Amino acid sequence: MLVAFLRDETSKVGLRRGVVGLSGGVDSAVALGLAAEAFGPERVLAVHTPYRTSTPGSLEDARAVAERFGVELRVVPITAQIDAYRDLVGEEMHRVRLGNKMARERKSIEFDLAWPDGAVVGTSNKTELLLGYGTWFGDMASSLNPVGDLYKTQLRELAVLLGVPDRVVRKPPTAELWLGQTDEEELGFTYAQADLILYFMVDRRLRPAELIAAGFGAVLVGRIREMVRKSHFKRVTPLIAKVSLRTIGHDFLYPRDWEAD
Amino acid sequence: MTVRLAVAQCAPALGAMKRNLEMHLRTIERAREAGARLVVFPELSLTGYYVKDLANDLACAADDDVLAPLAKAARGIDVVAGFIERSPDARIHIASGYWSEGRIAHVHRKVYPPTYGIFDDGRYFARGERFDVFPSVLGPTGIAICEDAWHMSTPYLYAVRGAHVLLYVAASPGRGVAEGGDLGTAESCRLMDTFYAQYLTMYVVFVNRVGHEDGIAFWGGSEVVAPDGTVAARAKEFEEDLLVAEIDPLLASRERARNPLLRDERHDVVLRHLAERVGLPPGLKEVLD
Numbered sequence: 001m002l003v004a005f006l007r008d009e010t011s012k013v014g015l016r017r018g019v020v021g022l023s024g025g026v027d028s029a030v031a032l033g034l035a036a037e038a039f040g041p042e043r044v045l046a047v048h049t050p051y052r053t054s055t056p057g058s059l060e061d062a063r064a065v066a067e068r069f070g071v072e073l074r075v076v077p078i079t080a081q082i083d084a085y086r087d088l089v090g091e092e093m094h095r096v097r098l099g100n101k102m103a104r105e106r107k108s109i110e111f112d113l114a115w116p117d118g119a120v121v122g123t124s125n126k127t128e129l130l131l132g133y134g135t136w137f138g139d140m141a142s143s144l145n146p147v148g149d150l151y152k153t154q155l156r157e158l159a160v161l162l163g164v165p166d167r168v169v170r171k172p173p174t175a176e177l178w179l180g181q182t183d184e185e186e187l188g189f190t191y192a193q194a195d196l197i198l199y200f201m202v203d204r205r206l207r208p209a210e211l212i213a214a215g216f217g218a219v220l221v222g223r224i225r226e227m228v229r230k231s232h233f234k235r236v237t238p239l240i241a242k243v244s245l246r247t248i249g250h251d252f253l254y255p256r257d258w259e260a261d
Numbered sequence: 262m263t264v265r266l267a268v269a270q271c272a273p274a275l276g277a278m279k280r281n282l283e284m285h286l287r288t289i290e291r292a293r294e295a296g297a298r299l300v301v302f303p304e305l306s307l308t309g310y311y312v313k314d315l316a317n318d319l320a321c322a323a324d325d326d327v328l329a330p331l332a333k334a335a336r337g338i339d340v341v342a343g344f345i346e347r348s349p350d351a352r353i354h355i356a357s358g359y360w361s362e363g364r365i366a367h368v369h370r371k372v373y374p375p376t377y378g379i380f381d382d383g384r385y386f387a388r389g390e391r392f393d394v395f396p397s398v399l400g401p402t403g404i405a406i407c408e409d410a411w412h413m414s415t416p417y418l419y420a421v422r423g424a425h426v427l428l429y430v431a432a433s434p435g436r437g438v439a440e441g442g443d444l445g446t447a448e449s450c451r452l453m454d455t456f457y458a459q460y461l462t463m464y465v466v467f468v469n470r471v472g473h474e475d476g477i478a479f480w481g482g483s484e485v486v487a488p489d490g491t492v493a494a495r496a497k498e499f500e501e502d503l504l505v506a507e508i509d510p511l512l513a514s515r516e517r518a519r520n521p522l523l524r525d526e527r528h529d530v531v532l533r534h535l536a537e538r539v540g541l542p543p544g545l546k547e548v549l550d
Binding site for chain 1 (some may be wrong): 317318359377434436445475476477478
């Protein structure tokens with residue numbers, strides 16, 4: 001289903017290749033596996049974009065994943081441009097701000113390498129997207145995303161099924177935006193906890209009071225619901241002020257898959 | 262003897278029902294202090310308009326505990342407010358309630374939830390089925406929720422069923438800036454208000470909200486139009502306002518004596534022609550024969 005999605009939704013708009021930002025983590029590994037199956041490995045480019053603080057282990061993992069799916073890996077370090085920008089700005093950048101800048105730099109490279117006939121394959125999973133745990137127009141951006149409706153827990157299972165190396169499946173998820181960062185430590189809860197709550201909240205439409213009555217912790221339920229609420233802007237296109245009789249996004253609505261005769 | 266009415270042109274917070282409830286309570290007190298016997302809030306004043314999938318989270322029965330503070334505040338002053346109603350058979354409606362003497366006294370469910378252009382009500386809400394007249398402090402009254410009023414059969418049915426007052430509560434988005442002097446929607450609404458008031462010889466109380474939701478601006482401009490077609494009061498555009506107006510409950514009767522359009526209305530002809538088109542509901546055939 002996901003392979004057919006990638007194949008059909010790209011070919012009908014004339015895209016013939018896939019570009020995947022390969023971090024060395026499990027999400028992008030699954031996206032790469034699906035892209036390789038959909039486009040054929042020779043039409044897929046994996047891009048690894050390390051900053052000087054990135055761990056060498058990530059590059060090794062990215063290499064192992066690219067090799068596993070027979071895809072070319074291109075390493076494009078972002079240290080030079082990020083550091084040049086830091087000098088240019090000339091002020092201390094908060095680590096989250098710097099992380100956002102790096103995520104957008106990476107995405108800009110992926111879109112560049114996709115030109116003119118490639119699609120940037122999204123790697124954000126459902127958990128991250130719902131929690132808003134990602135950079136808007138950074139790692140959350142893509143041409144299309146085959147894994148965005150799969151929770152992190154489900155992605156790990158799919159990774160095993162696709163033959164992603166065991167080491168990659170098992171390592172603690174990290175955005176590697178600063179040294180030693182892990183997602184679960186930063187979030188303050190595990191993906192397993194979040195996925196279960198999100199599944200009942202979103203997929204099964206239980207209201208917070210019903211979740212708490214079912215035995216989930218009130219604090220965690222409240223916290224996760226707030227994360228979903230606060231980050232909703234990241235999941236929709238920017239607002240356009242409606243003034244005219246017909247407005248893009250409001251009542252000028254066409255399918256994205258608007259095909260020629 | 263006139264009855265003082267307050268129109269609460271407000272900007273509800275989208276999806277934040279507790280906050281909106283507090284806003285209602287404050288506004289009710291202000292209306293009470295202004296000597297009003299009735300305060301009317303716009304469509305979905307307790308929830309905000311473009312609620313999308315929040316509709317299910319916000320829906321409740323008209324006598325739900327969540328709304329108890331509102332019912333409690335409706336003593337010595339009656340209240341019309343907009344909420345999302347979950348009916349006993351679990352349908353979700355856009356509704357406006359009339360609270361009086363500490364309890365819910367009437368509920369109108371939006372009969373025409375629009376689903377076109379910038380509107381997507383039909384995706385989230387069930388349709389109401391009735392236009393019932395009820396006694397308010399202003400006299401026999403009917404409620405039309407936004408799109409309801411654009412269907413001319415709505416005020417018509419209320420008028421022929423005996424209403425002297427139409428409460429037209431709305432969440433009307435302002436649009437059509439480039440098309441003429443004023444907002445296209447504002448001109449349309451004012452035309453409706455005046456036309457219905459004058460030709461159905463009834464009060465039209467247009468209650469619109471202000472504020473923004475997802476890029477859509479609600480334009481306000483609430484107004485009270487008397488049965489003779491004169492504008493008794495009009496609120497500002499795009500700003501919150503508590504509009505106060507005097508309603509003369511006998512004005513409709515006086516106007517109807519002078520202008521007996523409703524007396525002369527041929528319901529039988531209307532019904533016969535409608536029946537020719539859609540057939541007659543069971544039980545009505547004998548009435549016509």
